[in-house]
Amino acid sequence: MISPEGSKSLPDRESRFDESLFSLQAMPKLPRGMLKETRKAVALAKKFNDEVVRPHALEIDRQTHADPEYLPWDLVKKANEWGFYTMFIPKLFGGQGFNMPASAYVVEELSSACVGIANVVFVHYLGVAGILASWNVSLANKIFREVVRGQKTGKPCIISLALTEPGAGTDVEENELIDRARLNCHAEKVKGGYIVNGSKIFISMGHVSEWCCLIAYSDLKKASENTVTFAVRTGTKGFTFGKHEDKMGQRACPASELIFEDCFIPDEYVLRDSRIREGFGTRPIADLIEQYIHFVVSVTRPAVGAFGTGVARGAYETALKFAGETEVDGKLLINHEWAQAMLAEMYKNVVIGRLSYTEANYANGLPGGIYNILQRKPVYYYQKYAPKFIFNYLISPLLDFEITQRIFRRLFVDSQSMEVQQRCSGWASLAKIVGTDMGVKNSQMAVELMGQAGLRHERGAEKFLRDSKLLQIYEGTNQLNRINLFNNLIGSSIPQARSFDE
Amino acid sequence: MLTTIKSELKPFEDLAHNFAVRELTANRKVNDSYPFGPFFDPVVARAYEAGLLGITVPEECSGAGQGIGALCVILDRISAVDASLSGIIFTNVLAQEIMLAAGGKDTLKDIMGQATDARSTLIAYPAFCNPGETQTRLDAVRTGGTYSLSGTIEYVVLGGMAGHALVPARIKGQDGYTFFLIDQGGKGLTKSEPIFSLGLHACPGVDLTLAGVEGRPVGKEGDGARCFDHASDRMHAAVAAIQCGIMKGAFQEALSYSQERFQGGREIINWSALRMLLGDMAVQAGIADMVVSGAAMAVDQQDPQWGLSARAAALHLSELACKLTTDGIQILGGNGYMKDYGQEKRFRDAKQVQALLGLFPLRKLGLVSAMAKGQ
Numbered sequence A: 001m002i003s004p005e006g007s008k009s010l011p012d013r014e015s016r017f018d019e020s021l022f023s024l025q026a027m028p029k030l031p032r033g034m035l036k037e038t039r040k041a042v043a044l045a046k047k048f049n050d051e052v053v054r055p056h057a058l059e060i061d062r063q064t065h066a067d068p069e070y071l072p073w074d075l076v077k078k079a080n081e082w083g084f085y086t087m088f089i090p091k092l093f094g095g096q097g098f099n100m101p102a103s104a105y106v107v108e109e110l111s112s113a114c115v116g117i118a119n120v121v122f123v124h125y126l127g128v129a130g131i132l133a134s135w136n137v138s139l140a141n142k143i144f145r146e147v148v149r150g151q152k153t154g155k156p157c158i159i160s161l162a163l164t165e166p167g168a169g170t171d172v173e174e175n176e177l178i179d180r181a182r183l184n185c186h187a188e189k190v191k192g193g194y195i196v197n198g199s200k201i202f203i204s205m206g207h208v209s210e211w212c213c214l215i216a217y218s219d220l221k222k223a224s225e226n227t228v229t230f231a232v233r234t235g236t237k238g239f240t241f242g243k244h245e246d247k248m249g250q251r252a253c254p255a256s257e258l259i260f261e262d263c264f265i266p267d268e269y270v271l272r273d274s275r276i277r278e279g280f281g282t283r284p285i286a287d288l289i290e291q292y293i294h295f296v297v298s299v300t301r302p303a304v305g306a307f308g309t310g311v312a313r314g315a316y317e318t319a320l321k322f323a324g325e326t327e328v329d330g331k332l333l334i335n336h337e338w339a340q341a342m343l344a345e346m347y348k349n350v351v352i353g354r355l356s357y358t359e360a361n362y363a364n365g366l367p368g369g370i371y372n373i374l375q376r377k378p379v380y381y382y383q384k385y386a387p388k389f390i391f392n393y394l395i396s397p398l399l400d401f402e403i404t405q406r407i408f409r410r411l412f413v414d415s416q417s418m419e420v421q422q423r424c425s426g427w428a429s430l431a432k433i434v435g436t437d438m439g440v441k442n443s444q445m446a447v448e449l450m451g452q453a454g455l456r457h458e459r460g461a462e463k464f465l466r467d468s469k470l471l472q473i474y475e476g477t478n479q480l481n482r483i484n485l486f487n488n489l490i491g492s493s494i495p496q497a498r499s500f501d502e
Numbered sequence B: 001m002l003t004t005i006k007s008e009l010k011p012f013e014d015l016a017h018n019f020a021v022r023e024l025t026a027n028r029k030v031n032d033s034y035p036f037g038p039f040f041d042p043v044v045a046r047a048y049e050a051g052l053l054g055i056t057v058p059e060e061c062s063g064a065g066q067g068i069g070a071l072c073v074i075l076d077r078i079s080a081v082d083a084s085l086s087g088i089i090f091t092n093v094l095a096q097e098i099m100l101a102a103g104g105k106d107t108l109k110d111i112m113g114q115a116t117d118a119r120s121t122l123i124a125y126p127a128f129c130n131p132g133e134t135q136t137r138l139d140a141v142r143t144g145g146t147y148s149l150s151g152t153i154e155y156v157v158l159g160g161m162a163g164h165a166l167v168p169a170r171i172k173g174q175d176g177y178t179f180f181l182i183d184q185g186g187k188g189l190t191k192s193e194p195i196f197s198l199g200l201h202a203c204p205g206v207d208l209t210l211a212g213v214e215g216r217p218v219g220k221e222g223d224g225a226r227c228f229d230h231a232s233d234r235m236h237a238a239v240a241a242i243q244c245g246i247m248k249g250a251f252q253e254a255l256s257y258s259q260e261r262f263q264g265g266r267e268i269i270n271w272s273a274l275r276m277l278l279g280d281m282a283v284q285a286g287i288a289d290m291v292v293s294g295a296a297m298a299v300d301q302q303d304p305q306w307g308l309s310a311r312a313a314a315l316h317l318s319e320l321a322c323k324l325t326t327d328g329i330q331i332l333g334g335n336g337y338m339k340d341y342g343q344e345k346r347f348r349d350a351k352q353v354q355a356l357l358g359l360f361p362l363r364k365l366g367l368v369s370a371m372a373k374g375q
């Protein structure tokens, strides 16, 4: 029961200034260069849409229906040539170092043409986030530089992230549930490394990735404290691909089964073993694992919100074009008042989706958030204008020192308060739910508005609808995200509140 | 529910249920892969043999002489498994109903009498539009005792397979439009590749291009809109039945999955947020059953305003079905999005079925116009 005093103070708690209006708090401190840079990134995405995505999206989708085993090698090659796989890798690791929140606008832009192809480009950053949030900067540096080399040599090197298992989807997204999960991906410590056995499913871009950020467990019954994160290269002995899923939509982007059979992974490819806690401050192990998950999803869920917003926009633009050129009942559809109201609603949905993911990323940019340090003016401008050789030849070797690793952990892990973690994660869920629901909603409305034309593949609207539905499922179902929002933004200030405890 | 009130419909329900289980369940995924996989010809042939293609056709025209109620119980049962066959039955009945409304009983009698197989029985029809709303792009010119049709008509459902097609065309110099029956093997007719559509993959449509194709008028010249409206009123009940079947199928699959799938150490049905979603689905599917019964009875008994009841039923259930099938996928999580399960197909089919008989928002507006006119 909430006591009378407790219930009285609830409204005060919820409207706390620091837990909302992140843009207002963040903006005065942001480097001005971010705006220009974001424009540049979005302009590139627009160009990519015009030259690569739009001319091929429907044809590729068709091809995947004719051949469900289709893999998007050509698209990966193109995205690699255009520099998308290094665009948001910090310069410290050899990447182009575009500011990270700009990625969300790029995601929206690409998704407005084809969210399947947007995933071919951006699932890679799910892997990047998984690696980065381990704060094993030495291994991150090695892998990210390989991605950069891949761009130079024309041999794409992209990264997937493997968390979901056949028996555990929602459970592995939430550390509170994981000890009750039916896990199978076991990592046994042996001399010089680990032996991994088990499988992962639904892993986006699995078949076409060079590296996989794999999350496994050294104790399947007590995973909340026994999580091991690896970087595994495709082709490693004992690591193979199983099923390539036959999905309703986003068919350009494969979802793969990953099978590990006595797969030996040497110690040097361990991103983090939760039992080894040197340099990770004083938080309990389970909290550190939870923090790792929240770091990743704080970045990736707003991005999924941006995917949804992009779909919402694409569906809206398709419907608008149709309404402007089709006569119904003797006059252009766009001149029917009911159609104008529908289009206005769709427009509104796009804007709401965009505002939500933007705000969530501002939260990530405030002190303690994952984007904060790179957005501090001195760091930002140094990163932007310092010559490359300083990063490549002076700073890069330092990343291998234990002391450097400790500094990173201190900066990112220890200095993040629980409040900041909760704020970022809660808002990430909010942005994810809003954007993806808007994506589905607008796609449905576009099909309705277009009638029989909306049903035809070549008109594009039906593909938006098929593609959009996935967004409500991955990166945690929208239901799980609602509970996460409750936990982090509502329940966190109510001592009596418990989740997953009914 | 309808079969509890009208027990004489029970045999139709059993027939459709057994047919669906026997013929449709096992191959749902393969059948749905059309136009990239094989078409389910043998299933349609067996539907013909089972009498499912002439349910509402009068007995004197070699049909089963049943009302909309029988059609609804059949479509409901079949759609719970695979709505594509319902789409085929629906399109054929819609064409037959328009012909009957136009007084074309004799023509229908000829077709049914002479038919030797499914293809020769089936009549293709552009089932996703109301010809009055969109511009009809077929022109009919009278030449002697016959009519010659030219132009293009989009999305003629069954156009690639049926023996005949019923198409709306404008007779030069006249208002309104008229329906014409064309022989699908006739000269001057070009068919596109099957349309790759959102849902109902195994109920394919094609675009037809006609260059001087001979057409037999069905009904009075310029009387097309009246015939369409009459048939459309009746067939809205059938749309409701298809959606109802899809909803029941989606609910059943979600219910059983949620009792088998474990997350958080228990069957997911035991998480109250998920159970609430199932609760919403149960309410919607339960309502759907009542709505279809009410609409079908209103049509068959010719209640005052039966047409409005049927339209309201279809519009409401189409919205509910689109919502319910979205949740149907959601309950299965990632699996719901995969073709190995039935939910993603139901999601697509429900949205496709919503578009039957014309633009969805306009049908809603039309309902109010009809009420305002006191029809």
Ligand SMILES: Cc1cc2nc3c(=O)[nH]c(=O)nc-3n(C[C@H](O)[C@H](O)[C@H](O)COP(=O)(O)OP(=O)(O)OC[C@H]3O[C@@H](n4cnc5c(N)ncnc54)[C@H](O)[C@@H]3O)c2cc1C
Pocket: A123, A160, A161, A162, A163, A164, A167, A168, A169, A170, A171, A173, A201, A202, A203, A204, A205, A247, A255, A470, A473, A474, A475, A476, A477, A478, A479, A480, A500, B261, B262, B263, B264, B268, B271, B272, B273, B274, B330, B331, B332, B333, B334, B335, B337
């Ligand atoms: C195409 C695709 C691509 C994907 N890509 C990746 C990837 O690259 N990497 C990766 O690791 N994963 C990936 N995923 C996995 C995705 O994140 C999971 O599908 C998602 O987390 C849901 O898990 P699940 O499918 O096992 O559903 P389940 O967890 O089985 O959920 C089934 C239903 O039960 C509900 N439920 C479960 N637990 C609870 C609870 N405690 N309370 C209330 N409701 C509950 C869910 O909300 C859902 O409605 C992908 C999935 C798909 C479909």
